[in-house]
Amino acid sequence: MSKLDPNDIKKYLKTKDIGSEIVYFETLDSTNNYAKEIAKKSPHGLVIIANEQTGGRGRLGRSWFTSKGKNISMTIILKPDIHPTEAMKMTQIAIAAMVVAVRELTGLHTLVKWPNDLLIENKKIAGILTEMVANANKIDYLIIGMGINVNTKIFPKEIEDMASSLALFKGADIDRQKLIIKILEEFEKLYLDYIKKGDLDKSLDIVRKYSAILDKDIYIIKGQDRYKARAVDIDHSGVLKVKHIDGREELLHSGEVSIRGKATYI
Incomplete structure (x- = not known):
């Protein structure tokens, strides 16, 4: 089982804010839950990573299966100066970053299922859960939770027809640290492009290009x-x-x- 070393991740990570601080846990119930506990006092771009997540969940309250030492469970804390109605755009930035990173690192034909999932051959590989605390006009913080099935080989019976992992499709284990670094770097590029230009064009070009559902x-x-x-x-x-x-x-x-x-x- 490949280890995760937050110091190594920071050493090789080429970003300004995203991942400038990393909080790492061997085991945690939910990186999103922990992010909510510390977000107010945390800097923009702090990343929480867990080697094992015991209480992960996806959109609409669905549970998220994870195996110890096999997958990626991480959350980014953001404090953007944008209106709360713009918050869902962060999901599109995150899923665009994720699909680019996965495709470039693995070569696998990975597609985006709007709004927040990655698929390979119609099986779910990854998902994003975006949550927000805000008042009427200002976001206090956003948390972007990312879960990726990386090296899991066996899934529970109830989801084995719907879910799979990168390693199962690749036929070999994937380096989780390299994938984490690549995702965070791609995310910062797309996030800064959005903040600078005020539009999602770059991220949406990616999401449309790799869409699993458009024109279907x-x-x-x-x-x-x-x-x-x-x-x-x-x-x-x-x-x-x-x-x-x-x-x-x-x-x-x-x-x-x-x-x-x-x-x-x-």
């Missing part, structure tokens, strides 16, 4: 309702535009829906 028919689940539509575009703010069978267009915000195909995870 998808199934949208809202509560007990399930209906079919075509994924048309991801707009300038990171919102998914879909077209219904009757020709009507709808904008879907990331917190509202789950998207699943007929027989696979998508």
